[in-house]
Amino acid sequence: MNRPLLEVRHLRIEFPTRRGVLVAVDEVSFTIGPGEVLGVVGESGAGKSLTGAAIIGLLEPPGRIAAGEILLDGERIDRLPHEAMRRIRGRRIGAIFQDPLASLDPLFSIGQQLVETIRTHLPLSEGEARKRAVDLLQEVGIPAAARRTGHYPHQFSGGMRQRVVIALALAANPQLIIADEPTTALDVSIQAQIITLLKRLCRDHGTAVMLVTHDMGVIAETADRVAVMYAGRIVETGPVADVINAPKHPYTVGLMGSIPSIVADRDRLVQIDGSMPRLNAIPPGCPFHPRCPRVFDRCLHERPDLMDAGSSRAACWLYDKVPA
Amino acid sequence: MTAFILRRVLQAIVVMLVVALVAFSLFQYVGDPVQLMLGQFATPEDRVRLTHELGLDQPFYVQFFHFVVNAIHGQFGVSLRIGKPVSVLLAQRIPATLELSICAALLALAVGIPAGVYAGLRPNSWLARTLLSLSLLGVSLPTFLIGILLILVFAVILGWLPAFGRGEVVHLGWWSTGLLSKTGLMSLILPTITLGLFQLTLIMRLVRSEMLEVLRTDYIKFARARGLRDRAINFGHALKNTLVPVITITGLQLGSIIAFSIITEQVFQWPGMGLLFIQAVSYVDIPVMAAYLCLIALVFVTINLIVDLLYYVVDPRLRADRPGGSGH
The missing domain is CATH 3.40.50.300 (P-loop containing nucleotide triphosphate hydrolases)
Known part of the structure; x- marks a missing residue:
């Protein structure tokens, strides 16, 4: 391009x-x-x-x-x-x-x-x-x-x-x-x-x-491509098929899981607990960490930037190649 | 369109009839005209004869019918105080009041709308804030006080302008105008300001708040997104939408300018209808009062009709009988 x-x-x-x-x-x-x-x-x-x-x-x-x-x-x-x-x-x-x-x-x-x-x-x-x-x-x-x-x-x-x-x-x-x-x-x-x-x-x-x-x-x-935003930041971006079929960021995973589907026979819709933080109370570290099912220690203190995660890019420490 | 006008005209006629009824019933409360006209030494036969001649033995609705027919022809009888036909008296006074009212309305519109637009477009500028604070004075000070203050400053202290009267008038047929002589124009200035100031500030505040409202709408936002020039957005789209409600208020205010010129005319001894009316009230001159009532009602009804028609011109949503609409 x-x-x-x-x-x-x-x-x-x-x-x-x-x-x-x-x-x-x-x-x-x-x-x-x-x-x-x-x-x-x-x-x-x-x-x-x-x-x-x-x-x-x-x-x-x-x-x-x-x-x-x-x-x-x-x-x-x-x-x-x-x-x-x-x-x-x-x-x-x-x-x-x-x-x-x-x-x-x-x-x-x-x-x-x-x-x-x-x-x-x-x-x-x-x-x-x-x-x-x-x-x-x-x-x-x-x-x-x-x-x-x-x-x-x-x-x-x-x-x-x-x-x-x-x-x-x-x-x-x-x-x-x-x-x-x-x-x-x-x-x-x-x-x-x-x-x-x-x-x-x-x-x-x-x-x-x-x-x-x-x-x-x-x-x-x-x-063609999609960018997922959360609390004022892009948390995941990539080709639309990849993001929808294989979401990388836990927030995107939750977002996709909450869409009803006829094809996938799910008993319950996935629900993301809690709600997006207010602008005056964005938590330190990863803004999604209080709601994240896969949160770990690093998420509480350091803010992740977008990093490669397969064909997409996600702002999540899960995809950090060099762990701190 | 025709149906619309017809409907409005019919409504106007109904209103006028109701007002005429009120004016007519005034006469029922001023004692017995037969008694007044005959004096003390009349016989009962004289009474019956005069009552019959005046048509006062006829039923109420026949009398009212005659009253309306006469009113349509401008005949409201003879002034009890001056002894001249009311129609002649009013015709003498109308030019003074109309000239004063129209000048006041023009002043209010010519200053009020631009000032309101400016204050709406630049709400945080010092000039807009100053205008807004000053307008509070205009809204809250009573008319007679403004008039007296103006007389004090410009007529008494400075001596620039006359304190009362109409100055020299020129007669054009039955119309007497003060616009063609220097003293006439000078005399017009203070009463015009006095009468127009309240309307001016009202229009300014109204235009400002409407303008602020309209500038927040989605279609103005979209007009900006379309990249239109500021002038086209502010004076094409925003101002036109602002004027829809402003037209109504202004129209109604025009009526009240004429009606409330009573106070200004009193303060400045302006020889108009208002002054005539005040004098009529103090002498219980019923024919003059009734005629004035009907005339003012006619003015209001006519202005309302014009306002409705203007609406129709400005706002396409009212043209419902236009073909091709997708129904609403």
Whole structure:
């Protein structure tokens, strides 16, 4: 693989509060190649969405990138001035958010919103932009697209609105799309359609995707590689089949075991005891050690970094080749 | 669209009829007009004749019907105090009140909306904080106090502006305007500020809080993620969404500006309808009071109607009868 499209190095996101600084994301490093789909999973509060927001430069204050760097095509984008970052958003990195019902401005027709986005980023005339808008709507599977450009968001169903949102994210043909829980708010029957659509469009356009979700099924269906996050850190990353079939980190093992399966005939679902630590009470050593079934002495004091574990990498001392 | 307007107009007519009924019933409480008109030495026959001539022997609903028909034609009878037809009196006074109210409303909108938008976009700047603190004064100080303070400073101490009256007016047909003479304009300044200040601060605070609310919504976040320019986000998407609720409040406030100009007119001895009304109240001049009541109700109802129509223009979600909707 050539140079990665997106490279995140040692990212740390902090929230300064009255009672001290909360570290929400720490030492997160990963890459996404051109056209690659990276799934990011984890419980809510693991830092998945924050990482996505940091990449498009839309962290909400007081949240801030405290350390690390983000590179797009080899260029740093985490320190760019406001205006330069704005030009990247939508043009080179698109975004899709969780709630399609709330993502569209209710007072503007979808045609207006598409044309506005297209003309912000591409040197097209009103007429050309209009044509592109209709093409995009057709591509995301909106029937009678030309007629529906004049319609307002409330005139579309949830699934159709998420299609419009996808069309908006793709409007200027970005190289990367950050999809933050794109199907969570939708009916199960619609979820599969949207995932299939997203997958097909990104393959056709060669768009890379960072797919943030807590739904392992969606990841298995869509992603090439997966990164599992826990308490603001990546605990395991690897090709999707390996992580799902042969999870290495005890947390991933627990996560996979907690998914009901028809094939594997299990009497009980595995359950991870306890819950993810709060940001202000992340334990020393490995943050997972209080819940880990395979915890040993070293986990209590030393924090593991990602290390090779077969075809994946896991942040767990079990895979340390040189025991301390 | 037509059905929508028709429905609203019908509702407006119902409201007006109710108000007319209230105004009409005022007359039932002011003693006996027949007695008043005949004096002490009338015979019972005179009484019967006059009662019949005035139509007062007819049933209540017939009298009310006549009242409404006359009101539609602008006839509210003769002022008991001045002895002129009420319609003539009101027509003389309307221009003064309307000019004052419209200037006050324009001032409130022209300053209130930009100040509110600014305070919403830069909530932590010192200017926004200052505006917000000052606006508390505007909301909490009573109108008459503001008026008197302004008179004290600008008319009495500094002597820059006149303390009362309308200045020199120019007659354009039946309309008298103070906007075309220097003294007229000078006289307009203090009452306009007095009347508009409360609305100004109200609109500013409303726009600010709505703006802050809208800026937190997902569609603004998504608009940022689409890479739109700040100007397009703030003044295209955010401001337009902010204005939906602001239109209602502003519309209603416009009505109250006209209605509450009573106090300002009293403070500045402004020869408008409010002053006429106050004087009518102290002389129990019922025809004038009834006419004023109906007129103010008409103003409110008309403004409400316009607000509803504006809503319809601004918010596509209300255009429910449009074809192709996926049902809601």
